[in-house]
Amino acid sequence: MADRPRASRAGHNPSLADVAALAGVSRGTVSNVLNHPGIVAPSTLERVQNAIATLGYVRNDAARALAAGKSKSIGFVSTNIENSLFVDMIHGAQSGSRDANMTILIGNSADDLAQQNAYLDLFDEARVAGVLLAPMEDPTDGIKRMRSHGRQLVLLNYRPHDHDCCVVLVDNEQVGYLAARHLIDRGCTRLVYLASHENWQPVHYRRLGVRRAVAESGGTVTLQEVDKEQLDFANGAEYAAQFLLEPTATRADGVVAVTDELANGFMDGVVRGGLSVPRDVAIVGCENNRAAPRGPVSLTTVEMNGEAMGLAATSLLIEEISVPADEHEHRVVMLEPVLVPRASTFGTYLGADSSP
Numbered sequence: 630m631a632d633r634p635r636a637s638r639a640g641h642n643p644s645l646a647d648v649a650a651l652a653g654v655s656r657g658t659v660s661n662v663l664n665h666p667g668i669v670a671p672s673t674l675e676r677v678q679n680a681i682a683t684l685g686y687v688r689n690d691a692a693r694a695l696a697a698g699k700s701k702s703i704g705f706v707s708t709n710i711e712n713s714l715f716v717d718m719i720h721g722a723q724s725g726s727r728d729a730n731m732t733i734l735i736g737n738s739a740d741d742l743a744q745q746n747a748y749l750d751l752f753d754e755a756r757v758a759g760v761l762l763a764p765m766e767d768p769t770d771g772i773k774r775m776r777s778h779g780r781q782l783v784l785l786n787y788r789p790h791d792h793d794c795c796v797v798l799v800d801n802e803q804v805g806y807l808a809a810r811h812l813i814d815r816g817c818t819r820l821v822y823l824a825s826h827e828n829w830q831p832v833h834y835r836r837l838g839v840r841r842a843v844a845e846s847g848g849t850v851t852l853q854e855v856d857k858e859q860l861d862f863a864n865g866a867e868y869a870a871q872f873l874l875e876p877t878a879t880r881a882d883g884v885v886a887v888t889d890e891l892a893n894g895f896m897d898g899v900v901r902g903g904l905s906v907p908r909d910v911a912i913v914g915c916e917n918n919r920a921a922p923r924g925p926v927s928l929t930t931v932e933m934n935g936e937a938m939g940l941a942a943t944s945l946l947i948e949e950i951s952v953p954a955d956e957h958e959h960r961v962v963m964l965e966p967v968l969v970p971r972a973s974t975f976g977t978y979l980g981a982d983s984s985p
Contacts (some may be wrong), residue, residue, distance in 0.1 A: 633946075634680040634841050639659045642769070642803045643684040643685060643686045644686075645659050645660065645686070647686065648677065648680045648681055648684060648686050650682060651680040651683065652673075652676045652677045652679070652680035653676070654673060654676070654677060655767070657961075658673060658677065659677055659696075662674055662677040662678065662681075665794060685726035699783070700755075700756050700757050700758045701730065701731050701732060701758065702731065702732050702733070702734055702755070702757045702758060703722070703726055703731055703732070703733050703734070703751075703757055703758055703759055703760070703761060703943070703946060703947075704733075704734045704735075704736065704737075704752030704755070704757040704759070704760040704761070705718075705719060705722050705733050705735050705736070705749075705760070705761040705762075705763075706736045706738055706745055706748045706752070706760065706761070706762045706763065706764075707719060707735065707736070707737055707738065707763050708738050708739075708740055708745070708764055708765045709737065709738075709739060709740050709764055710735075710737045712888070712890070712916070713916060713918045713919040713920070713935075714916045714917075714918060714935045715934050715935065716935070717761055717935025717936045717938075717939065718761075718763055718785055718786075718935045718936070718938050718939035718942075719733070719735060719939060720935075720939060721935065721936035721937060721938060721939025721940035721941075721942075721943070722761055722939035722942065722943045723939075724939075724940055724943075725939065725940045725942075725943030725944055726943055726947075727946070729943075729947045731758065731947070734752065734755070734757065734797065736748030736751065736752070736830050738764075740765060742766050742767070745762075745764060745766075745768065745771065746770070746771050749762070749774070749775055750774075752780075753774070753775055753778055753780055757780070758781070758950050759780060759781035759782060759783070759828065759946045759947075759949065759950050759983050760775060760780060760781070760782045760783075760946075761782075761783055761785060761939070761942050761943065761946060762783070762784055762785065762787075763784075763785040763786055763787070764784070764787050765787075765826070765829040765830070765831070766791075766829065767790070767792070767827065768784070768787070769789070769790070772784075772789070772794065776794075781946060781949045781950050782794055782946075783795045783796070783797065783937040783942045783943075783945050783949070784796045784797070784942075785797050785798075785938050785939070785942050785945040786798060786799060786801075786831060786933075786938065787830055787831075788830065788961070793959050794959055795875055795942075795945040795946070795949060795959050795960055795961070795962075796959075796960075796961045796962070797938045797941045797942040797945065797961075797962045797964070798938075798961065798962070798963050798964065799933045799934055799938065799963075799964045799965070799966050800963055800964070800965060800966060801830070801831045801834035801838070801966075802834040802835065802837045802838040802841070802983065803838055803965065803966055804834075804835050804838060804915050804931045804933065804966045805822075805834065805835030805836060805837065805838025805839040805841075805842075805885065805887075805915070806839070806841050806842045807841075807883065807931050807966060807967075807968045808835075808839065808885040808913040808914075808915060808930075809822075809838065809839040809842035809843060809883075809885050809913075810840075810842040810845075810930065811851055811912055811913060811968055811970070811974060812883035812885065812913060813842060813843075813846060813883075815883070815907075815911055815974055815975060817850070817881075817882045817883030817911055818849060818850050818851065818882065818883075819850070819851050819853075819879070819880070819881045819882050820839070820843060820850060820851065820852050820853070820881060820882075820883045820884070820885065821852075821853045821854075821855055821881040821883070821884045821885070822836055822839045822852060822853070822854045822855070822885050822887070823855050823857070823865070823866065823868060823884055823885065823886040823887065823891055823892075823895060824836060824854070824855070824856055824860070824886075824887040824891075825856055825857045825858060825859055825860045825891075825979065826859075826860065827856065827886070830964050831887075832860075832887050834885050835885075835915060836854070836887075839885055840852065843910045853881060855868060857891070860887060860890060860891050861887045861888075861890050861891065861982060862890050862891070862893055862894035862897070863894060864891060864894060865886060865891040865892060865893065865894020865895035865896070865897075865898065866894040866895065866897055866898040867894075867898075868894075868895055868898070869894070869895045869896075869897070869898020869899045869901075869902065870898060870902075871897060872895070872898075872910075872984050873898070873899065873904070874929050878945055881910060882909075882910055882911065883910065883911045883912075883913075884910060884911070884913070885915075886912065886913070886914050886915070887915055887929065888914060888915060888916055888918070889914035889915065889916050889917065889918035889920055889928060889930055890918065890920065891914070892912050892913070892914030892915075892921075892924075892928055892930070892973075893914070893920055893923075893924040893928060895912065895919070896912050896924045896925060896926060896928065896973065897908070897924060897925055900925040900926070906926045906972075906973050907926075907972070907973055907975060909976050911929075911973060911974045911975075912926075912928065912929070912973045912974070913929045913930060913931070913973070913974060914928050914929070914930040914931075915930060915931045915933070916929045916930065916931070916932075916933045916935075917931065917932040917933060917969050918930070921969075921971070922971060924973075926971075926972045926973045927971040927972045927973065928971055928973045929967055929968070929969065929971045929972075929973045929974040929975075930968075930971070931966045931967070931969065932966060932968075932969050933966060934964045934965075934967075936965070938964060942960050942962075945960065945962070978983070
């Protein structure tokens with residue numbers, strides 16, 4: 630007499646046939662329980678479900694997608710999930726995929742191009758229906774590879790140079806412009822643009838926006854551009870130490886930091902050094918990270934609409950997946966950034982002028 634299937638153990642992945650044998654039904658009946666439970670008799674349904682629980686059976690969606698030629702999963706490769714901007718993108722993508730009865734698989738490249746390509750390959754092998762990609766560096770090779778395998782792909786917060794795909798952007802040049810323009814309107818005349826990684830497209834375009842706002846001043850506003858190693862809190866604090874050594878009469882009275890983390894690090898350093906924000910130096914960040922209001926002074930920043938980006942990108946991807954290639958037209962969706970004013974540019978702190 631043949632041995633009956635046993636509960637799952639390390640190294641053993643029970644099959645659909647194992648479930649059928651334990652429940653005493655056909656493999657077709659098990660398939661119906663998994664995919665069309667409404668047509669299965671209640672007593673049979675319960676027997677099969679008990680067998681699934683006993684064995685620890687988990688169906689192989691990748692194999693099902695390969696057999697059916699389609700998948701209900703979308704891959705999302707984010708550049709850095711420690712930045713809440715990208716977390717917001719993921720939330721938006723989850724909302725959009727849920728409405729379409731699809732699931733999101735998430736990979737965090739941690740600002741590493743090799744890791745980004747590894748996740749693209751992983752999602753390709755998993756036969757996902759399509760991929761959402763929020764890169765910092767040029768993703769051309771990865772995109773071409775995915776497309777050559779018939780995988781659809783939508784970019785977030787990055788405009789491609791030489792390949793055709795749907796894109797959802799925030800106007801990063803306008804992000805920098807709004808930040809610098811706000812400081813100039815507040816009366817600042819000596820600005821610093823604090824950044825890093827000029828080869829990252831959002832950083833580059835925000836710099837152009839800052840320069841445009843300064844150029845509009847007709848020579849009444851100066852701009853110093855300071856580039857650090859990274860876009861994090863520690864590098865902001867490091868610049869603060871340098872800033873504190875500069876002569877009071879000539880050092881900047883307004884700083885645009887390309888990320889909120891960089892801005893908060895700089896703010897923490899200058900406040901610890903005895904300066905008042907915004908009386909001695911006004912500070913604006915970019916992205917409206919969740920950390921923005923939590924520094925020693927709540928940070929004025931520019932909202933990037935991450936959740937709206939994720940939702941719009943998912944909508945474009947599902948549309949592309951759902952229609953024949955010759956009926957789909959690639960589109961660029963551009964979202965406008967919004968300044969979020971807080972105390973770091975016009976609050977009361979250590980006697981700073983609170984007038985708007």
